[in-house]
Amino acid sequence: MSIETEGAVPLAPPRQAFIERSHQRSEALGLKRHEKSGFDPLIRSDLNLARERNQRLYTHAAPVMQLLYEQIVNTESMIVLTDAQGTILHAVGDDSFLARAHRVALAPGENWAEHAKGTNAIGTALFEEAPTLVHGGEHFMHANNFLTCSASPIFDPRGNMLGVLDVTGDHRGYHQHTMGLVRMSARMIENHWLSDDYNNRLRLHFHSRPEFIGTLLEGILVVSPEGRLLGANRAALDQLGMSGAELRARSLSSLFGTTPAAIYDHFRMPLSPPMQLCLPTGQTLFVSARFDWPSRPVVAGLHRADVELAEVREVATTAVEAGTPAAACADASQRFSGLQYLPTGDPQLETVIQKVKRVLDKGIPLLVLGETGTGKELLARAVHHDSNRSRQPFVAVNCASIPESLIEAELFGYEEGAFTGARRKGAPGRLVQANGGTLFLDEIGDMPLPLQARLLRALQERSVTPLGSTKSIAVDIAVIGATHRNLREMIEQQTFREDLYYRLNGLALRLPALRERTDIEAIVRRILQAERPQDTPELSPQVLAMFRRYQWPGNIRQLANVLRTAAVMSAGERLITTNHLSDDFLEDIQRAVGGSVMPPMPPAPAPVWQAYEAAPVLPAPQPAFVAAEPASARTLEQAEIDMIRATLDAAGGNISLASKQLGISRNTIYRKLRWNTPQGE
Structure with missing residues (x-):
């Protein structure tokens, strides 16, 4: 198939195949090349609804669109923002060109997906999920041949399509740098979105050349406290040669051979130079880190309140951009008091807050x-x-x-x-x-x-x-x-x-220590709501009993870390059980129950955490000044080892099967049997 072209934009073989595929799709959809661009705009209420659904996209895109417009003003062109379905949400540009574009239905409320307008930069970029240039006669419909369009899709950090940014102008004014401007602008929007999504997470900014850190060429990775890779911008995926799904299957350790703790330690000092980290391929990257902490108030079990405050601030910011009087925005943000969200039922904390007020x-x-x-x-x-x-x-x-x-x-x-x-x-x-x-x-x-x-x-x-x-x-x-x-x-x-x-x-x-507070259930609930807002799990009675009796030397920060891991491990399940708790925490519990505050060990050998299931739950934490009871001849640790060995024998030595039956990891079985094997065995 030969493609009509106007102007002097060469059709390189890859781009020619790109355009030809789109033309074939347009013909298969039953569109006619000489068909006029019909008007089929959304009614005003539907357009307003589409804009509301994509308000966050517009909030991030608006300043970038304005900056881009300043680069192309008086060039007979316009800037278009669409949603992921191809519906035009907003457009800015030279008045004279906006009027010409309106004649071919290039205006807010119109849909420019391929099924509606055939080959065009917006619709083809949506379909191919790639930056797209469509010039002059490359448009499928002849009515659009006077246009030259450069469009780039916008993705969120997990690779989901958010919409398209497009610059459209008169084909006679085509400039080869326009596509570069559009692509950089789309990346700016994506980077703003990523920073907004993960402003409370560790973010690694990297490039193979240190002078490019801080530019639009830098890669950005988002890292969880446990070292999982949560998201990335497109520059990161390009440099690493990975898809978003491949990246999220990796960890910081497997990718760079380091840990979040090492990153924090390096960048705690002012004036810290970039770290040099190596990929498994041997390539060296220069890495800088940003973390707005204590960014997750979840470490105090109070993340939900700050989420609400952040939402109010976002609404206030949007209102200012829309021209809402500043005083009204101030009133909106002040309706929420930081102190009023702190109480969770503990009388000691309530006393502190009343003093502060x-x-x-x-x-x-x-x-x-x-x-x-x-x-x-x-x-x-x-x-x-x-x-x-x-x-x-x-x-x-x-x-x-x-x-x-x-x-x-x-x-x-x-x-x-x-x-x-x-x-x-x-x-x-x-x-x-x-x-x-x-x-x-x-x-x-x-x-x-x-x-x-x-x-x-x-x-x-x-x-x-x-x-x-x-x-x-x-x-x-x-x-x-x-x-x-x-x-x-x-x-x-x-x-x-x-x-x-x-x-x-x-x-x-x-401030009281967590072991002195009576509101641990409320704190747990808030932390889990922050971690899994859509399907917040609950603690099983067994785990809740453990939490109430544990001394929590790391206080609420430790509780948050334990629950963050458990929330991930229990994804898709309603209850958090001992199977979802990390081995080191269960070992801490085991060491803690050696004290006298715990009831005697049941006669049947069982993993130590099962001792909590039948234990009476204390109404409130008690002081540690309790007389020690005589130690049992058979310790809890030995009972657990006996249980592991019995289960392993019953499983015919199959450690994988035994670990599933016991609800503990293979490494735990190896470690406990190695540490507790008598000399000579």
Whole structure:
């Protein structure tokens, strides 16, 4: 089949075959080349409904479309955004060309899929799921031959089609760079979508050349806390030579030979250079990391409230773009209070929140005390959200995670050349970044003693002098400190300044440890709702009994990690059972039940976690000051080993069959039998 062409766009063999396939499909659909482009627009209510369904797509696409339009203004062209079915949602362009395009039904509400308009860039890009150029006579319908169209599909991080971005103009004004602009713009939209989808996850930005990190050529991978690969942009898939499905079947360890913990450790320090990681093929990639944490308030079991807040902010942002008065948007976002979402039924936490509300916006500094993982930063963020400073920055600094040699530069900033490795033009420092807002000093007890004096002076004088500078910068900040240490003991040991302690301690608030709280079921429910909102599972009575009795040394952060894994393991199931819990957690449970708070071991050998099934559930956690009972001659650990050996014997030595019957992994069987085999066996 020969394709009519107009202008000077050569039909290379691959593109010629591409266009010919589309023409064959158009003929098979019964379309006629001399047919006029008929008007069949959606009625206004249906168009509004389509726009509502694709509001998020438009929110990400609108600024990119405006930027793109600035590049092509006064070129007799227009920019079109369609949904995944080919319906035009929005269009911007030169008025004169918009009028010409309207004559061939290239306007909002019209459908430009191939079945409606034959070969055209929008419809063919949808069908082929690839960037598409259709020029002049390459259009199937002659009525569209005056057009030249460059379209690129838009995908979400899992590879699902979201829609198409298209630039259409007069074929006489065709420019070879237009397709490049459209493809880059589509990638910008995809990257915005990915960042929005996973702003609370670890994101790896990489390229084989470090200077391309931060450009549209960089690949972006999203990584779960366990190291699973959750999503990627198209540049990542292109560089790795994988499909989205192939990528999601891999882990960070199998792809790069590293772990999330190693990534976090490397990028905790300011000015950290990109990591060099190797693919299994031997190719070296330069990797930078971004993580907006503590980004998942789920670590305090309260993710649902922040999801609602994020939705309100998104609505407010959209309203501003649509011209809604700012005051109305402010009212919408303030209808939700950060503090009001924190209570989950525990009276100790309720007391803390009531104290905070009494001193809110009174200029009284807060000192939040509590063990690691109890949600100190979450409380600080809620205080900031409810305060008069909520529209200004919330800046968190973990004093324990920044090397002592860099923490001064991190807090107070520095001038260019202040020290080896300093950035060009310097850096403002966290206190200046928090100006007008709230500065959260986490693990303040780990701040080096010499730096405490400088921090005290900055707080008292309300000014900061960056390293290498003689100029002071005025700052207005509310300070919230937090620590798991006993600061009074540190004062006695002269490792913490008493004057700084009283400057920070306007009101001390102690967050209870998870083992001291009575609302573990409510926290569990919120975490599981965050992990599986569509089909939220429940804990089996057996697992709930285990959770109530466990001491939770890592507090709510540990609980969230256990449940996150269980939610994935139990996908498609209604109940989370012991089969869905990780082996190391079950081993922790085993060690914990050696204490006297647990009932005696049942006479029949059984895995240790089954001891919880018949155990009475305590109404609330009890103090650990319980007299020890005499140890049984036959320990729980030995009973479990006996059960494993008996099951293995019954299975004829088949470890896979035994692991299924016991509900534990093969590795656990190997490990327990190896560690518990008497010498000489």
